[in-house]
Amino acid sequence: MKLAASYGDIRLMAPDDAAVSFFKSPFAAHETGSAVDIAYGDFGSPASSPVDGVIMDIREFETPTPFRDRNFKEYLTAIRCGRLIVRILHVKPDLGIGDRVRTGEYFGTFIRSGYFYFWNFSHMHVEVRMPDDYLRATSDMPLDLPVGVVRRDFLRGVDRGSDIFDFTGDVVDSCKRYALVDCPDYSTDGHFNGYSVGGFLLDGFIHTRDHALHRFGLVGKCRDAPPFDCFRSIGNSFMVHSSSVSLGVFDRENRPLDVAGASFILFFDKPLIKLVPTGYGEHLPQCGDVVSVQIKRYKE
Amino acid sequence: MKVEDFEFPEDRLYLKNHVWVKHHRDRIMIGLTELGQSLSKEIVHIDLPDVGDVIPKDDFLIAYETIKAVSQISLPFECTVVSVNDRLWDDPNIINSDPYNICMVEVRGDCDERDLMTAEAACAYYGGLIAKERERYAGY
Incomplete structure (x- = not known):
């Protein structure tokens, strides 16, 4: 497992073959750098918990739909990690409230919901929240990105300073x-x-x-x-x-x-x-x- | 009147932000269309104005959040809030069950109906928007 992002001493981990994104999504928490999308596997394939903790809430809800007769289910899993909550979307949990989860262990399967575009990879949306505020879309708890100094790009046939x-x-x-x-x-x-x-x-x-x-x-x-x-x-x-x-x-x-x-x-x-x-x-x-x-x- | 099975009653006018507008005596009732509520399911938080608030044109009148998205409602005219549907504080999802009979707020203001769409115009506009939204679900 590798570090995708952190908040204080809460480390959000991802499998070695994962990809992550902080800003590709148009949704609210990404506007403030407060969410990370961790992508791997496929729709219906197993998803691993990014943290150790105890599941304290699971919500099943309907997502937006432009169809009168088609509904899409979505799931929010709230995992208590110390004083804070890790909130996860786009995974159908296979555990229950009160169950303990461990980093890297199976806790559900990836789903595709009404929030997805057809071209999205399967992924989980992960945020860190306060215990009394983990349902709303907005969040101002920016994650720490483990990004360091990037090797200068060497662009084929293009000089530095070009547009x-x-x-x-x-x-x-x-x-x-x-x-x-x-x-x-x-x-x-x-x-x-x-x-x-x-x-x-x-x-x-x-x-x-x-x-x-x-x-x-x-x-x-x-x-x-x-x-x-x-x-x-x-x-x-x-x-x-x-x-x-x-x-x-x-x-x-x-x-x-x-x-x-x-x-x-x-x-x-x-x-x-x-x-x-x-x-x-x-x-x-x-x-x-x-x-x-x-x-x-x-x-x- | 319907487009893609979504109702747009002909007894009111419409904005391009999923809002319906209906004159009632000296007041203007504001609510969310059936399509708007379908695109905003499971509202978990709502911010409503206070009675007496004066809301400038295009400033947000109402903001609401689902678990993932934030939406704001503004009007193309300055308005004064006359009443607020207090039931929304306890359960904002009543909008989902009966959007055309749930008024969110009532306002007074100088509303130019040229800024609003009839049901027919709304069906034409939202028909295009529905088609575009549905492209996201291709292959599902």
């Missing part, structure tokens, strides 16, 4: 929901692996068209200022208006590909870039294709 950050790689997986790009020019701080710009790892979804999310994150310890216009900093992270950059995805012949956007998250293992189609089943590059994902900074 274009280019990630070129091979498509290694492609389905109706997304395509995954393996770009060898990735960076690390020794703990997380990901794709960096100006010494900061990208964490978020950068869209090419209208989307609910209008920001993404940059994480890392760096003496330099972030390369994009940031509107908020929280610890080792910065939040960027999506409108301050443009995203383009191109094929080997430099022809633009029509995608909804690209998702960047932090991996303990080899990182991958996720390309999201304009709609479920819409065109995406196929396995073996070479693509270039370019983030261009808008100049004033």
Whole structure:
């Protein structure tokens, strides 16, 4: 198990093959850096507890739905850890109130609920809360991100100081929901692996068209200022208006590909870039294709 | 009138933030549409104004939270709060059971009906929004 995030002496742990994100989600707790999404496995597969503690509440509830006749179940599991509560969503718990859980041990299965987009990985949403306030969406208990100094990025064919950050790689997986790009020019701080710009790892979804999310994150310890216009900093992270950059995805012949956007998250293992189609089943590059994902900074 | 099985009664007007507006004597009743409540299930917290509050145009009048999301209601006109549905403090989820008969607040204000949608216009607008929301669930 590896450290995904912490709050005080509460350590939120994740399996070695997990990926994490603090800012890819549009939901409230992520606005303040108070939540981490820990992704691994698949929908219906086992989920491990990120902490030691005792389950003190389980809520089953319905999520938003644009269907009159379809409902989606969701589950909140509240685990008491000392004086605080760890709140987990998107896992159907297989234990009961009063049961003890241990870090890394099975406690339920991943579900897909009405909060998900079709292109999301299975993941658990984790926060640390006060015992008398663990139901509401808003939280201002920012997590500590275990992100250190990121190795300076070495971008193929692009000078430092350029306005274009280019990630070129091979498509290694492609389905109706997304395509995954393996770009060898990735960076690390020794703990997380990901794709960096100006010494900061990208964490978020950068869209090419209208989307609910209008920001993404940059994480890392760096003496330099972030390369994009940031509107908020929280610890080792910065939040960027999506409108301050443009995203383009191109094929080997430099022809633009029509995608909804690209998702960047932090991996303990080899990182991958996720390309999201304009709609479920819409065109995406196929396995073996070479693509270039370019983030261009808008100049004033 | 319906779009995708969601009702939009013709006896009131609508905003683009899932709000219905209905004139009643010298007051304006404010509530959440059936679609709005379907997209806001399991409300766990609500912030309501106080009677007498003057709410500037586009400032938030009501805010409510589910377990994961926050929503805010604002009006395109300045208003004075005349009454608040106190039942919402104890159980905000009464909105989910009967959205068109649960008034959240009543206000007075200079409401220009050109800023509001008829049921027909609302069905056209929300039909597009429903289609876009449903794209998220493709493949489920």
